[in-house]
Amino acid sequence: MRIVIFTLLACGMCWGQGGECQPSALNIPGAQHPCVYPDGRATFRLAAPDAQTVQVRIVGQGFDMVKGADGVWTVTTTPLVVGFHYYALVIDGVRVADPASRTFFGSGWENSGIEIPESPDVDYYLPKDVPHGQVSQRWYYSKVTGKWRRCYVYTPPDYDAGKARYPVLYLMHGWGEDETGWHVQGHADFILDNLIAAKKAKPMIIVMDNLNAVKPGEDGTIFTSLGRLPPPRAAAPPAGAGTAAPPARGGGLASFTGATFTEMMLTDLIPMIERTYRVRPGREHRAMAGLSMGGMQTFLTALSNLDRFAYIGGFSGSTGGRGGTFDPKTSNNGVFADAAAFNKKVKVLFLGIGSMEGPGARNFSEQLTQAGIDNVFFESPGTAHEWLTWRRCLNDFAPRLFQ
Amino acid sequence: MRIVIFTLLACGMCWGQGGECQPSALNIPGAQHPCVYPDGRATFRLAAPDAQTVQVRIVGQGFDMVKGADGVWTVTTTPLVVGFHYYALVIDGVRVADPASRTFFGSGWENSGIEIPESPDVDYYLPKDVPHGQVSQRWYYSKVTGKWRRCYVYTPPDYDAGKARYPVLYLMHGWGEDETGWHVQGHADFILDNLIAAKKAKPMIIVMDNLNAVKPGEDGTIFTSLGRLPPPRAAAPPAGAGTAAPPARGGGLASFTGATFTEMMLTDLIPMIERTYRVRPGREHRAMAGLSMGGMQTFLTALSNLDRFAYIGGFSGSTGGRGGTFDPKTSNNGVFADAAAFNKKVKVLFLGIGSMEGPGARNFSEQLTQAGIDNVFFESPGTAHEWLTWRRCLNDFAPRLFQ
Numbered sequence: 186m187r188i189v190i191f192t193l194l195a196c197g198m199c200w201g202q203g204g205e206c207q208p209s210a211l212n213i214p215g216a217q218h219p220c221v222y223p224d225g226r227a228t229f230r231l232a233a234p235d236a237q238t239v240q241v242r243i244v245g246q247g248f249d250m251v252k253g254a255d256g257v258w259t260v261t262t263t264p265l266v267v268g269f270h271y272y273a274l275v276i277d278g279v280r281v282a283d284p285a286s287r288t289f290f291g292s293g294w295e296n297s298g299i300e301i302p303e304s305p306d307v308d309y310y311l312p313k314d315v316p317h318g319q320v321s322q323r324w325y326y327s328k329v330t331g332k333w334r335r336c337y338v339y340t341p342p343d344y345d346a347g348k349a350r351y352p353v354l355y356l357m358h359g360w361g362e363d364e365t366g367w368h369v370q371g372h373a374d375f376i377l378d379n380l381i382a383a384k385k386a387k388p389m390i391i392v393m394d395n396l397n398a399v400k401p402g403e404d405g406t407i408f409t410s411l412g413r414l415p416p417p418r419a420a421a422p423p424a425g426a427g428t429a430a431p432p433a434r435g436g437g438l439a440s441f442t443g444a445t446f447t448e449m450m451l452t453d454l455i456p457m458i459e460r461t462y463r464v465r466p467g468r469e470h471r472a473m474a475g476l477s478m479g480g481m482q483t484f485l486t487a488l489s490n491l492d493r494f495a496y497i498g499g500f501s502g503s504t505g506g507r508g509g510t511f512d513p514k515t516s517n518n519g520v521f522a523d524a525a526a527f528n529k530k531v532k533v534l535f536l537g538i539g540s541m542e543g544p545g546a547r548n549f550s551e552q553l554t555q556a557g558i559d560n561v562f563f564e565s566p567g568t569a570h571e572w573l574t575w576r577r578c579l580n581d582f583a584p585r586l587f588q
Numbered sequence: 589m590r591i592v593i594f595t596l597l598a599c600g601m602c603w604g605q606g607g608e609c610q611p612s613a614l615n616i617p618g619a620q621h622p623c624v625y626p627d628g629r630a631t632f633r634l635a636a637p638d639a640q641t642v643q644v645r646i647v648g649q650g651f652d653m654v655k656g657a658d659g660v661w662t663v664t665t666t667p668l669v670v671g672f673h674y675y676a677l678v679i680d681g682v683r684v685a686d687p688a689s690r691t692f693f694g695s696g697w698e699n700s701g702i703e704i705p706e707s708p709d710v711d712y713y714l715p716k717d718v719p720h721g722q723v724s725q726r727w728y729y730s731k732v733t734g735k736w737r738r739c740y741v742y743t744p745p746d747y748d749a750g751k752a753r754y755p756v757l758y759l760m761h762g763w764g765e766d767e768t769g770w771h772v773q774g775h776a777d778f779i780l781d782n783l784i785a786a787k788k789a790k791p792m793i794i795v796m797d798n799l800n801a802v803k804p805g806e807d808g809t810i811f812t813s814l815g816r817l818p819p820p821r822a823a824a825p826p827a828g829a830g831t832a833a834p835p836a837r838g839g840g841l842a843s844f845t846g847a848t849f850t851e852m853m854l855t856d857l858i859p860m861i862e863r864t865y866r867v868r869p870g871r872e873h874r875a876m877a878g879l880s881m882g883g884m885q886t887f888l889t890a891l892s893n894l895d896r897f898a899y900i901g902g903f904s905g906s907t908g909g910r911g912g913t914f915d916p917k918t919s920n921n922g923v924f925a926d927a928a929a930f931n932k933k934v935k936v937l938f939l940g941i942g943s944m945e946g947p948g949a950r951n952f953s954e955q956l957t958q959a960g961i962d963n964v965f966f967e968s969p970g971t972a973h974e975w976l977t978w979r980r981c982l983n984d985f986a987p988r989l990f991q
Contacts, residue, residue, distance in 0.1 A: 213697045235681035237638065274684075278638035281677075281684040288691040288698040294616045295691040295698065312727060312736055321724040322771075324715060333715055345864065368725075397617075461748065 209286070211298045216285040225264035225301050229274075229283070232257050236276050241283075243272035243299070244569070266541070267303045268573025269370055271296035289370055292361040298370070303573075308379075310372040310576045315382035316342030320368045325457045329449040331401045334394070336364050336454065338462065339374050341381055341388035350463045352470035352587040353390045355450070356579070357479025359502070364395040370572045376580050386583040392458055396475075396482055398446040443485040450486060451493070472586050474498030474535070476575040488520045491530050496586050498535040500578035501542055501570055511549065513556030524557030533585045534560040537578035539568035561585065612689070614701045619688040628667035628704050632677075632686070635660050639679050644686075646675035646702070647972070669944070670706045671976025672773055674699035692773055695764040701773070706976075711782075713775040713979045718785035719745030723771045728860045732852040734804045737797070739767050739857065741865065742777050744784055744791035753866045755873035755990040756793045758853070759982070760882025762905070767798040773975045779983050789986040795861055799878075799885055801849040846888040853889060854896070875989050877901030877938070879978040891923045894933050899989050901938040903981035904945055904973055914952060916959030927960030936988045937963040940981035942971040964988065 206220035206228050218230040229241045229248075234256025241248045241260055250258035271291045273280050282288050286297035318341045327334050341351065356373060358366035367373040373391055380386035455471075458464060473494050475483040480502020487494040513521040521527055534553070538546035550562035563581045568574040609623035609631050621633040632644045632651075637659025644651045644663055653661035674694045676683045685691050689700035721744045730737050744754065759776060761769035770776040776794055783789035858874075861867060876897050878886040883905020890897040916924040924930055937956070941949035953965035966984045971977040 215696065231682065233680065233682045235640065237640075237680070276682055276684070277636065277640070277680050279634065279636045279679055279687075281679070281687050282691070282698065284682075284684050284697055286698075287693075288685070290690075293618065294687055295685065295689075314729075317727045319724045319726055321722045322777075323722055324720045326717075374725075 209299045211287050211289075211300055212285055213287060218285055219283070219299055221299070221301055222261075225267065226261050227265055227299060227301070228259060228261040230257055230259045230285075231274060231276075231283070233276060238275075238277055240275040241272060242275055242280070244270050244571075247275075265299075265301045266568060266571075266573075267301045268568055268571050268576075269298060269300050270571060272299055273297060290361075290363050290365060291359075291370070294361075309580050310376050310379075312375050313379055313382075315378055317378050318342045318344065318374055318381075320374050323457075323461070325453065327398070327449050327453040329400065329445065329452050330398050334449075334453075336392055336394040337368055338458070339368070339377060339391035339393070340462070341390070342378065343388060344390075344463070348463070349388075350465045351388055351390045352465050352472070353392060353458060353462075354472040354474065354496075354583070354586060355392045355394070355454075357394070357396055357473075357475030357482055359475075359477030359479050360396075363397075364393050367391075367393045371576055371579065373579060376576060377583060380580065380583055387587045389583070389587060390458075390462055390464065392454070394450070394454055396446060396479060398449040400445055403445065443482055446482055447486040447489070451490065455493075468493050468495045469532070470495075470587060472496030472498070472533075474500065474579075474582060475502060476500040476578070477502040477570065484517065488517045491520065491527075495530065495532045496535075497531060497533065498537065498578070498582045499546075500537040500575045500582075501539060501546070511552045513552070513558070521553065521556055521558050528557075528559045531559075533582075534558065535563065535578075535582050535585065536560055537563040537565070537574070537582065539565045539570060539574035541567065541569040542574070612702045614690050614692075614703055615688055616690060621688055622686070622702055624702070624704055625664075628670065629665055630668055630702060630704070631662060631664040633660055633662045633688075634677060634679075634686070636679060641678075641680055643678040644675060645678055645683070647673050647974075650678075668702075668704045669971060669974075669976075670704045671971055671974050671979075672701060672703050673974060675702055676700060693764075693766050693768060694762075694773070697764075712983050713779050713782075715778050716782055716785075718781055720781050721745045721747065721777055721784075723777050726860075726864070728856065730801070730852050730856040732803065732848065732855050733801050737852075737856075739795055739797040740771055741861070742771070742780060742794035742796070743865070744793070745781065746791060747793075747866070751866070752791075753868045754791055754793045755868050755875070756795060756861060756865075757875040757877065757899075757986070757989060758795045758797070758857075760797070760799055760876075760878030760885055762878075762880035762882050763799075766800075767796050770794075770796045774979055774982065776982060779979060780986060783983065783986055790990045792986070792990060793861075793865055793867065795857070797853070797857055799849060799882060801852040803848055806848065846885055849885055850889040850892070854893065858896075871896050871898045872935070873898075873990060875899030875901070875936075877903065877982075877985060878905060879903040879981070880905040880973065887920065891920045894923070894930075898933065898935045899938075900934060900936065901940065901981070901985045902949075903940040903978045903985075904942060904949070914955045916955070916961070924956065924959055924961050931960075931962045934962075935991075936985075937961065938966065938981075938985050938988065939963055940966040940968065940977070940985065942968045942973060942977035944970065944972040945977070 204223040206222050208217050209219045209221055219227050221227050229250065231239055233239055239250040239258040241250060244265060248260045248262050250260040252258050271289060273296060274283050282295055283297040288295035289298040318339055321338050323336050323338050325334055356367050377386060377391065381388050459466060471494050473483045473487045480499035483497060483499055487497045536546045536550045547562060550560050553560045563578060565574040565577040607626040609625050611620050612622045612624055622630050624630050634642055636642055642653040642661040644653060647668060651663045651665050653663040655661050674692060676699060677686050685698055686700040691698035692701040721742055724741050726739050726741050728737055759770050780789060784791050862869060874897050876886045876890045883902035886900060887902055890900045939949045939953045950965060953963055956963045966981060968977040968980040
């Protein structure tokens with residue numbers, strides 16, 4: 186009965202506003218708000234009779250909510266760009282997650298999330314009636330950081346039943362996110378399930394790790410997690426791992442420590458993956474890509490280790506495209522200096538960006554092309570520095586791998 | 589620098605209060621509060637200069653926070669019982685998650701969580717230097733509900749490398765929780781990793797599904813998820829599955845629909861698991877257990893299908909122990925009427941409870957014993973209707989399985 190009443194209220198607000206306001210699919214069970222109109226506007230509601238001000242913060246904008254006689258605050262936004270958006274409520278000056286929304290780890294905390302659907306015919310990142318791979322949580326000990334770490338590993342639909350070996354894509358999240366981002370916000374598993382079913386992409390393993398990697402004594406955290414607890418005293422390190430303690434899960438904000446992550450990846454992560462899964466060895470079967478900070482990490486790691494990686498992708502995070510002057514002879518330690526040698530080694534150099542993110546990546550792509558460096562430039566129309574840009578990047582990048 | 593200052597403040601509050609206040613391991617990265625004292629008290633902080641009232645709601649109590657001259661609200665609780673607790677802040681009358689905490693799905697929304705550590709020698713649910721199994725996300729289509737569903741599957745450490753077949757424990761969450769509860773809040777994977785390494789439990793597969801199961805047209809939701817989106821229109825149902833739509837993820841609050849879940853489990857879940865994993869078939873290799881509502885579901889499902897299950901566990905959720913009069917001849921459709929036949933069929937009937945939950949489960953155990961029904965009664969000392977009770981139940985129950 187309560188549900189019915191809520192629905193009536195919701196639809197009451199929809200009449201004459203261009204179609205019904207549909208509850209966001211990222212709401213908690215039973216929550217009718219936030220809801221999304223066909224034109225991309227969203228209506229938010231919060232029962233807060235005693236609050237003085239309530240605002241919705243989303244896509245860099247603030248929308249002041251208005252209090253009704255019933256103590257319920259509401260606001261309907263202007264049309265929002267399609268895709269997944271983190272958002273927050275500001276209640277009397279305090280930024281909190283909307284209790285009506287599921288939460289998503291970004292910017293170092295548990296944001297609310299809302300999805301503005303694309304047109305009905307866009308379903309490349311949705312579950313369909315195709316064979317599904319699985320995403321597995323994998324714990325491993327890092328000798329470099331002296332900590333336990335967690336990554337998620339996508340194995341393609343036929344992995345369990347078969348004996349085949351697969352190439353591997355190492356896929357990195359962005360600043361303030363963690364190893365959950367690519368399969369929770371990004372739908373990387375559904376994207377690959379659909380590409381593989383359509384025979385557009387080769388079956389592959391995808392490793393989604395955490396950018397945070399610091400050595401004992403270094404600043405910053407090495408670890409964010411879904412919030413599971415081992416007190417530092419609790420776990421003995423593996424034999425030979427010295428006296429390092431297990432992770433204090435959820436210590437300091439992500440700090441960008443490219444060098445330590447690269448060392449950890451080459452020393453701990455890749456060997457663990459290759460002894461744990463049926464992996465095709467060698468650089469021609471290994472790719473690395475990432476979004477934003479993860480794209481910067483990808484360039485740092487892969488460009489300085491071309492003997493390990495033949496495929497490189499930067500999604501909204503390519504170096505050289507971020508203001509700094511680019512000199513093909515010296516930038517990135519001169520890896521681009523010999524274009525012919527670079528093109529022979531690197532099968533795909535992919536630069537992706539949202540059209541609303543500015544010309545940086547396009548400029549970098551053009552500079553590379555002028556320097557004779559083969560590269561793929563992909564622009565996501567109408568999207569900004571958000572997950573829909575990166576879903577589209579992955580959907581375009583993955584079919585280019587391991588061909 | 590900011591971190592340093594926070595630390596000084598934190599420790600400033602600790603002096604003379606029985607040891608340092610340690611940041612909760614479930615905090616977001618970098619958050620120094622909430623913090624926990626060795627005696628179980630916790631200090632919460634929130635910067636909210638414009639708020640009028642702020643309260644912490646935890647373990648059924650409310651602790652009013654006090655505003656300092658700097659606009660920061662703080663409160664130190666009385667000693668809290670050990671274990672994992674959901675909690676919330678109430679800011680000017682609005683219940684929200686603490687932005688300083690990771691979130692955990694319980695009571696139908698994304699609660700904050702805090703862990704009051706047990707004594708240093710208690711580590712059965714923590715990651716240790718032992719072989720680790722993995723927890724995998726598995727999507728499957730239910731013909732009974734007409735929806736896609738997600739479960740998590742724990743496979744033991746030696747599963748991937750070997751060819752052996754394993755018995756299966758179906759392990760259910762409680763009201764308002766979902767398929768993530770047992771590995772995120774419950775640490776079921778670490779508990780089994782440690783038991784298997786110590787040779788205290790047989791290697792087994794654990795299937796963690798979602799209690800919500802309703803048929804098209806029935807009330808309630810069939811699905812809660814981590815908030816990933818397929819618009820209902822997006823996915824075609826599998827061939828032969830009719831015209832049912834994929835899940836509207838996160839529709840209505842969990843409603844306890846035992847009959848439909850049982851039908852779904854027997855029709856969809858168990859067959860999917862047994863054709864997907866290397867499973868030992870037959871009732872003697874199949875167990876079912878659950879906490880609270882999941883325990884009630886376990887009794888409903890297993891006691892009416894003894895040809896399918898030989899091991900049954902109710903953690904804070906055993907039928908008969910919840911006030912109703914118990915008659916061994918007629919209760920549960922008379923399954924207990926022939927004690928000898930029941931004892932021959934059921935290898936383990938396990939009743940677990942926290943000592944602070946009242947005498948219900950103990951009374952039920954005694955009634956069963958008086959009726960000649962073999963059963964195991966396990967009481968978790970000093971814990972209530974919370975996850976530490978259920979971790980202890982699993983740690984005691986799992987070694988009794990498949991022997």
